[in-house]
Amino acid sequence: MSEIYIGVDFGATKLNAVAITPTGEVRAKLREPTEATKGLEVVIKNIVSLIEKVISSGTKRRDEIRGIGIGAPGPLNPETGIIIKAPNLPGWRNVTLRDLIREKINLPVFLENDANAAAFGEYWLGAGKNAKVLLCLTLGTGVGGGVIINGKIFSGANFIGAELGHTIIKYDGLRCSCGNFGCLEAYVSATAIVQRTSTAIESGEKTLLTKMVNNRLEDLTAKLVHEAAKKGDRLAKDIMTETGKLLGIGITTLANIFNPDVVIIGGGVSRAGKFLLEPARQEVCKRAMPGIADSLYIVRAKLGEDSGAIGAAGIALFKDRKRL
């Protein structure tokens, strides 16, 4: 009989689930909308239904399932299984998500912050295997962070740390969504890239992007900026280089503090690959303390959009085996 673990990545718009073996063989993978606007009950029903579906398609017998991991928006408490508050999910305050799911499914359930789950996925099966100190930055609408030290998730004294996106890089700089000024997130998120590009276009810079969005700047995305850069567009390339440098500044602080062996860059923006990572690496080499850059790999996430779900399943596995 196989042993199977289920992982769910619970995002504000999408639910992503996998059924996976302890050796990392994905037996099933499903994705469905979260329907967050329909309220808490519907979301929980959707999560339960997706778990049941991924169990059906990924296993022959239900008793193969050893546990379920859920990566969810935080702040949350993995020990009590309670989501304290989910800013992007209306009505989610002090929700005992772990117990609610466990009641419905009757299997061991583990809850973890989504960014930590993604970091754990990359540690278990992705770009950070065997790392002693792994940092993961997820560049999307915001910038998420995860820290794995000696195989354990590190999130601080009350599980609300590892907010790597809220590393200040310029204290009198841009306003961040968190209310602070100068956070890394305000410079390297998809939102920030779009903002910086729009400003440049509005100030009259020539670029392929104007045509690519038919003059509708509101249709601009970070993905389009990357596409234009690939086509050789000067502005798009400059924006990506600048973003990479700013990312490198944030990584420098993190590297001086954590002396990590690997920093993994995930999320949609990371698809920009070398346009982003090359200038980031150069900046770290220029700025970091002696020795820090020599042993540091800055790499793209390997598991793509599945890192969260795979990591959540990995957490269930490692908890089950008392290795976490």
Place this chain on the structure above:
Amino acid sequence: MSEIYIGVDFGATKLNAVAITPTGEVRAKLREPTEATKGLEVVIKNIVSLIEKVISSGTKRRDEIRGIGIGAPGPLNPETGIIIKAPNLPGWRNVTLRDLIREKINLPVFLENDANAAAFGEYWLGAGKNAKVLLCLTLGTGVGGGVIINGKIFSGANFIGAELGHTIIKYDGLRCSCGNFGCLEAYVSATAIVQRTSTAIESGEKTLLTKMVNNRLEDLTAKLVHEAAKKGDRLAKDIMTETGKLLGIGITTLANIFNPDVVIIGGGVSRAGKFLLEPARQEVCKRAMPGIADSLYIVRAKLGEDSGAIGAAGIALFKDRKRL
């Protein structure tokens, strides 16, 4: 028979040693010059001689001594006991300090970075007892950092992390001694305080300090700035408030990342107490992510100049008991 541990704080100018019991009773305390300019052999002779003296004055019988901890300038490797390079000590490169001392004294010897030893001292017997996540910032000529997570020293994959003083707060800001721009150290070290005060005085600001140093700006120290602030001097108070705010900005980044329960401020500059810590706390409350500031104490170091030596002895104790 008592059990006694010896701790040595090996600084560029002074050697500080304690003999201490497992319950934290200091049996002897001695201080001598390092004589770093006289070269490696003399320094090692001085360390050995100081250890012998503190053993003689702190114990009745030599077999009471269970182990010796040494906090030394880094980068160093605590596992091999080798000082890789000590920037302020001429000739110190790849020195097998642990083994050299062990050969002479014939007792277990443990080597640790000095800033980590100071943090461990505050964790063991100082301002951070029982903390889950403790950060220590030592504000002196430079800014040292130490991180204790669940009772263990955290210094990264290759023991060269925890450089909390090299948290960037303004990427296009002041040049730091490390070569980078905008590090916390360039804003809140004693050196930075003196620099900022001198610049203000040179630009014509009225202050008691001018008289306190008899117009010799080269005699200005951070300690004098603190004294002038205590006397109500406006410029000195402003400088300290600004330094506190800048310190708070650095702590905000660290707090968002580590979600610590305590941040301990040590080193000579920390004597400024509330002049420094009050504005720092306010800045963290304004800037940190939700929940982070609520459970965070920002406090002065309790062990003063002995934190390094006491921490080094504590490391020897905890290693001996397999708790580290």
